[in-house]
Amino acid sequence: MKKALHVCFMLTLSVLFTLNTHAQSYSISGKVSDSLQNPIEEASIILNPGNKLISSNKSGEYEFTNLKPGTYSLACFSYGKTSKSLNLTIDNQSIRYNFQLKDLSKDLDAFEVEEEREKTHGLTRMRSVEDFAIYEGKKSEVIVMDQLQANLATNNARQVYAKVTGLNIWESDGSGLQLGIGGRGLNPNRTASFNVRQNGYDISADALGYPESYYTPPTEALERIEVIRGAASLQYGTQFGGLLNFKFRNGPSNKKAELTSRQSFGSWNFFNSFNSIGGTVAKGRLNYYGFAQYKRGDGYRQNSGFEQVNLYASFIFDLTDTWKFRFDITKMNYLAQQPGGMTDKNFEKDPITSYRDRNWFTVDWNLASFQISHRFNSRTELNIRNFGLIASRTSLGNLERINVIDLGGNRTMIDGQFRNLGNETRLIHRYRLGKKLQVLALGFRLYQGNTTSKQGDASDGSGADFRFLNPSDVENSNYAFPNKNIAAFAEHIFRINEGFSITPGLRYEYVSTSSSGYFNSYVYDAAGNLISKIATPSDETRNRQFFLAGLGLNKSIGSKSSLYANFSQNYRAINFSDLYIVNPNYIVDPNIKDETGYTADLGIRGSVKNRFRYELTAFYIKYNGKIGQVLKSGLPPLYNDFRFRSNISDAQNFGLESFLDFDLIQSDSAQQNFDWNIYSNFAYVNARYINTQDASIRNKKVEMVPPIIWRLGTEFRFKKFIFNAMFSYTHEHFSDATNAILTATAVEGIIPSYQIVDLGIKYELTKVSFQLSVNNALNQQYFTRRAESYPGPGIIPSDGRGIYATIQLKL
Secondary structure, rough: HHHHHHHOOOOHHHHHHHHHHHHHHEEEEEEEEOOOOOOOOEEEEEEEEOOOOEEEOOEEEEEEEEOOEEEEEEEEOOOOOOOOEEEEEEOOOOOEEEEEOOOOOOOOEEEEEEEEHOOOOOEEEEOOEOEEEEEOOOOOEEEEHOEEEEEEEOOHHHHOOOOOOOEHHHHHHHHOOOOEEOOOOOOOOOOEEEEEEEEEOOOOEEEOOOOOOOOOOOHHEEEEEEEOHHHHHHHHHHOOOOEEEEEOOOOOOOOOOOEEEEEEEOOOOOEEEEEEEEEEEEEEEOEEHHHHHHEEEEEOOOOOOOEEEEEEEEEEOOOOOOOEEEEEEEEEEEEEEEOOOOHHHHHHHHOOOOOOOEEEEEEEEEEEEEEEEOOOOHHHHEEEEEEEEEEEEEEEOOOOOOOOOOOOOOEEEEEEEEEEEEEEEEEEEEEOOOEEEEEEEEEEEEEEEEEEEEEEEEOOOOOOOOOOOOOOOOOOOEEEEEEEEEEEEEEEEEEEEOEEEEEEEEEEEEEEEEEEEEEEEEHHHHHHHOOEEEEEEEEEEEEEEEEEEEEEEEEEEOOOEEEEEEEOOOOOOOOOOHHOEEEEEEEEOOOOOEEEEEEEEEEEEEEEEEOOOEEEEEEEEEEEEEEEEEEOOOOOOOOOOOEEEEEEEEEEEEEEEEEEEEEEEEEOOOOEEEEEEEEEEEEEEEEEEEEEOOOOOOOOOOOOOOOEEEEEEEEEOOOEEEEEEEEEOOOEOOOOOOOOOEEEOOOOOOEEEEEEEEEEEEEOOOEEEEEEEEEEEEOOOEEEEOOOOOOOOEEEEOOOOOEEEEEEEEO
């Protein structure tokens, strides 16, 4: 009897346990269909937490089983369709939810939740997999342009990049023609420390031999700006800075034509006209977008007028549900007068005055890209990017030190021509290993760059006469720089368990850089008479191949925060086109070598209750044989000091970056529309030269590295009005490796601390908006750079107080 009772008791417990287990196990299921209720096969459905990925079957059905009570994020996307996401809460029963996805002609490179982006106040980050690349475990920042309150007509970098941490910005071009930014202690000179792209393809002069950006896309035409730090070296190129990608707008998917016209007027006779048109036609298969921009102004200083024309067109054609084609073409041309540099005494006396009136600069940039995307299924996608550049940059004027009076005579002209072709092919494959979603990215790159550089005498006039006096035998130098690059990479996201992933990567590089031509050296006596002319021919090729490795870690902390860490090797090829420029302000070591090193990140980011967003990052950058400039004593007969450019020492940059964003007041309803937000962007950098026997730079601070950069801003929105204000502070720093305080030429010396206040107000209606910006409202007199060549040499003052007004009409 007791035994029977015991058996019955155990059976009862077993039944109760089974029932209880089933009671705690639920499912989320449903159907995926299009706007006509037709089932969609192989749509991708992602469930978080857990990173679970499944595909819909032939009937469009999907199901996640064995789920516990709680809140889940469910997302669904399919090629050529809109994406959709939502949060579902399992309480005491299973859930069935049906997705209906509409046709979409716009790119689906990224699956993004727009509701989340609306809460970021213009700054978000890349998703784990986006635009055929992996960003898991990397520090990334994405500027969302439609949410940005900045002076877009002038491409004001201080305002546009206000929330991107650790950027040192050269503010020597108030017109926005050129961008100069460097992150974490990297030199801002024409953004050469970043791999600069638009829509995912190169736009710099020569990605290997001359990675400087003379063309900056107009921010009025951009959807977003993506900034990926040094860890981007495995997928996008080897630069220490990482990736800077300008992503243009597409035409609206729900209109055949949408016209936007922006007219801006401002200080110093500034005028900017930006006009765009875009839409979707051919039964939703063809999306198009294009713009025309004209910009002119007199500039802040004397002799600093400019005129620019910028044209762009893009066509995206969905041939089928699995094949997509994209064609882009860009044309930009500008002419600018260069007012020259200043000595420190000149700047203190009057920062507006110009001491050179015969210096000019012109740029002509022509870009084209053709991309093919193919979706094999919901998990495997291929992208082929072909791109080309035909461009030129020409400078004309007096290169002599600024403390030497320009008494006329022949000017120096430097002409650079660029002809580049490239291909990048990428494959993204998603698969399940156990119950976890894994992602593999593979790709290769073929690149051919052809640069020619000439330097010689030009006319003795004062106008923009870009002609050599002796084009067949220029006086200073004449070089051709053919470059080749073959690269292949692989990165893989291994999701180990819920919320933790490891992302290793490897990149192979073959680099061939060549130079063929000559340069002339001239020897003068104490009276300035020519003693001899020495012609030095050069025919050199450097081939090298190497591997770069990296590793990223990412750990989710709850549903809103994550820890990340990354290590990636970097490499920077020497710029042959810099080696043979004849400049009285500096001399280049003919034995200069490539830079090698690595970058590392450790950070935490997240949000609290959708009101407080934060990111804190510690970083370290190591250079081996860092290229820099050392101040040397001059040679007879004049004994002028000069800069010597070489691999001067090893160096290390380490520091801390923080970004805090808080909603003081947040609207509870759309009718109230009352918000108040503040943010703080703070960076500390300690960059020093190490491992050197040169006493002049041992343990000295690396040049162009402000130890503290702080930007503090606020935005207040009330109904249709938006008010914004920003305070920017940059600590004093040095312009050369010897940390010189002051020199007669003003090419070397300290860059004093400066603080800037910007104000803005905007009024938005349905089709019309008005914006007023006050840049440098307190009229601070400051400068951010000392140039050794164009547009100097010497101190290049930044703009004083400027007032700009913009009216926008959208139809």
